[in-house]
Amino acid sequence: MPRALWWLLVGMALNVTGASFLWPLNTIYLHEQLGQPLAVAGVVLMLNSGGSVIGSLAGGFLFDRIGGFRVLLAGAMLTIAALGGLSVWHGWPHYAVFLAFVGVGSGVVFPAASAYAGAIWPEGGRRAFNALYVAQNIGVAVGSALGGLVASYSFSLVFFANLLLYAAFLFTVVAGLRRVPLLPPPRKKRSGEAERAPSRSAGWALALLCAGYGLCWLSYVQWSTTIAAYTRELGIPVGQYSLLWTINGALIVLAQPLLSAVIRRFMPTLKRQIVIGFFIFAVSFAMLLGAHSFAEFAASMIVLTIAEMIVWPAIPAAVNEWAPPGKAGFYQGIVNGTATAGRMIGPVIGGSVADLFGMKLLIMMLALFALLAVLAALLHDRRLPKRTENADEKTAASV
Numbered sequence: 001m002p003r004a005l006w007w008l009l010v011g012m013a014l015n016v017t018g019a020s021f022l023w024p025l026n027t028i029y030l031h032e033q034l035g036q037p038l039a040v041a042g043v044v045l046m047l048n049s050g051g052s053v054i055g056s057l058a059g060g061f062l063f064d065r066i067g068g069f070r071v072l073l074a075g076a077m078l079t080i081a082a083l084g085g086l087s088v089w090h091g092w093p094h095y096a097v098f099l100a101f102v103g104v105g106s107g108v109v110f111p112a113a114s115a116y117a118g119a120i121w122p123e124g125g126r127r128a129f130n131a132l133y134v135a136q137n138i139g140v141a142v143g144s145a146l147g148g149l150v151a152s153y154s155f156s157l158v159f160f161a162n163l164l165l166y167a168a169f170l171f172t173v174v175a176g177l178r179r180v181p182l183l184p185p186p187r188k189k190r191s192g193e194a195e196r197a198p199s200r201s202a203g204w205a206l207a208l209l210c211a212g213y214g215l216c217w218l219s220y221v222q223w224s225t226t227i228a229a230y231t232r233e234l235g236i237p238v239g240q241y242s243l244l245w246t247i248n249g250a251l252i253v254l255a256q257p258l259l260s261a262v263i264r265r266f267m268p269t270l271k272r273q274i275v276i277g278f279f280i281f282a283v284s285f286a287m288l289l290g291a292h293s294f295a296e297f298a299a300s301m302i303v304l305t306i307a308e309m310i311v312w313p314a315i316p317a318a319v320n321e322w323a324p325p326g327k328a329g330f331y332q333g334i335v336n337g338t339a340t341a342g343r344m345i346g347p348v349i350g351g352s353v354a355d356l357f358g359m360k361l362l363i364m365m366l367a368l369f370a371l372l373a374v375l376a377a378l379l380h381d382r383r384l385p386k387r388t389e390n391a392d393e394k395t396a397a398s399v
Contacts, residue, residue, distance in 0.1 A: 005120045005128060007176020009135040011169045012113050015076075016136045018165030019106060020143025021158050025151055026099070033155060034092045042347070044096045048103035049344035053337045055107020060115065060333020062108070064326050068116035069177050071329075072109060076170040079105030083163040090159055107340065111333035116177075118320035118328060126270060126317035133313040134256060141249040199324045201383040206319060206331055208380035209274070210338040212373030213315050216281050217342025218349065219366040220308070223301075225347040226354045226362060227288070231297060240294045244301045251305045259309055267310070270318040274377045277311030282370035288363045322384055 026048075030041040055075070062071045082101035085094070117128040143165075150157050223244075231241045267273040284304035291297050316335055323331040353362045 001124065001127075001131065002121050004177055005117060005124075005131070007172060008113060008116060008120065009131055011072075011172035011176070012109075012132060013135040013139045013142075014165050014172060015106075015109060015169040016139025017143035017146075018139075018162045018169065020140045021147035021150065021162045021165070022102075025147060025155070025158065029155055030095070034095060036092065044099060046344055047096060047100040049340055051100045051103030052107035052340045053344070055104040055109075056111050056333045056337035056340060057330075058104075058333070059108035060111040060329040060331065060336070063112045063115045063329025063332070068112050068119065068329075069173070071112040072116070072173045072177070073170070075105050075108030075112065076166060076173060077105075078108065080163065080166050080170060081105075083159065083166055087156070087159040087163050090156070107336070111329060111336040114316045114332040114336065115320070115329040118317075118332075126273075126314060129317040129320070130256075130313040133309075134253065137249065137252045141253070144245075199327070201385075202322055202324050202327075202331070204383050205322060205380045206334060208376045209315060209318065210334060212274075212278060212376035212380075213311075213335065214338045214342040215369040215373045215376075216278060216311065217339045218346040219281065219285060219369050220304070221343045221346035222350045222362070222366060223304070226350040226359065230354075230359050234292055236294050236297065241297075243294075244297060247298060247301055248305045248308075251302065252309060255306075255309070259306070263310070270314050270321065271377065271381055273310055273314045274318060275374055277307050277314065278370055278373040278377055280307035280310065282367045282374065283307075285363055285367040285370060289360065289367075322381075 026045060027041045030036045030044055036044075059071055059075060062074070079102055082098045082105055086098040086102070089095075089098070113132065114129065117132050121128040146161075147158060150161055228241060232238070263273060267276060280303060284300050284307055287296070287300040287303060291300060316332055319331050319335055320328060350362060353365060
């Protein structure tokens with residue numbers, strides 16, 4: 001693995017750790033500290049997510065124009081400026097304004113990081129994206145745990161700690177990536193590798209794949225919204241619900257070696273990996289139909305986490321393979337924006353369906369969404385240039 005990629009991984013772990021200090025506490029702070037109704041808190045979070053979607057598209061577009069290093073710098077500096085303002089003025093309505101700009105800045109960074117990872121280590125295939133996924137999840141686990149601890153002393157310290165971690169991210173980018181070529185040279189085509197897709201064919205593939213990706217993110221976010229409320233209705237304590245996310249984080253980090261072996265053996269192509277992952281998503285939601293105890297929810301969470309580990313890093317890796325020359329960043333921006341949009345509208349759709357028709361129907365709908373994602377993944381490469389016979393064998397498995 002190239003040294004520059006290690007710098008990027010460390011930087012993104014710091015970046016996500018900082019973000020994870022804040023995002024689990026936003027609703028609590030808005031409602032309990034600023035006295036805003038939950039509906040207003042929801043609007044503020046949608047503004048943050050909307051800013052992230054805009055930032056994702058802008059970051060991906062700019063990556064193709066000015067290169068990854070400058071885009072990461074711009075995203076980090078915008079986020080630091082917004083967090084600096086938030087550290088000083090965190091009352092109402094300043095909090096909402098600064099949080100929207102934090103969304104834009106962080107949105108700029110993520111697609112640029114994905115495109116940069118693929119450009120730094122093109123011969124690594126999906127391994128670069130899987131390493132980025134693991135680094136980000138380490139940040140989520142550390143940041144979520146430390147954020148609550150710091151908030152128990154002072155919410156002001158949360159803002160300041162978040163600012164320091166983004167500053168550390170900026171330092172890491174400058175120290176480790178400033179000598180990496182601004183626009184990495186086009187990679188050499190490996191033996192047996194598919195030709196790059198024409199823009200129209202690649203656009204069709206991107207639309208289908210992102211449709212499935214967005215549906216699965218819309219479903220996944222229900223675990224932190226409607227399904228969380230459902231566990232309380234069933235009498236499952238909050239502590240046990242929190243343990244479900246501990247299981248999720250532990251599996252993502254600890255089960256990587258075993259899952260890598262399984263992927264190498266049974267999922268030699270990215271298409272197969274995505275299809276199987278989406279199908280496992282459907283199975284995890286189907287398991288919730290009869291779930292009433294913590295053990296049953298834990299079993300569903302384990303299956304969900306396996307699906308997540310298979311699919312989330314595979315989508316940007318697949319897009320990186322067939323994105324047209326000069327559009328890798330823009331395509332990664334659309335991928336990241338799709339995930340953010342799913343997280344943004346998921347709670348609204350899930351809450352509305354649960355209120356009107358009940359949780360059983362919502363869970364069936366989530367399983368159906370995952371099956372539709374399977375269909376989209378099966379069809380997405382119909383118009384793409386075909387690989388030669390040995391191409392799939394040369395595709396690297398995840399780390």
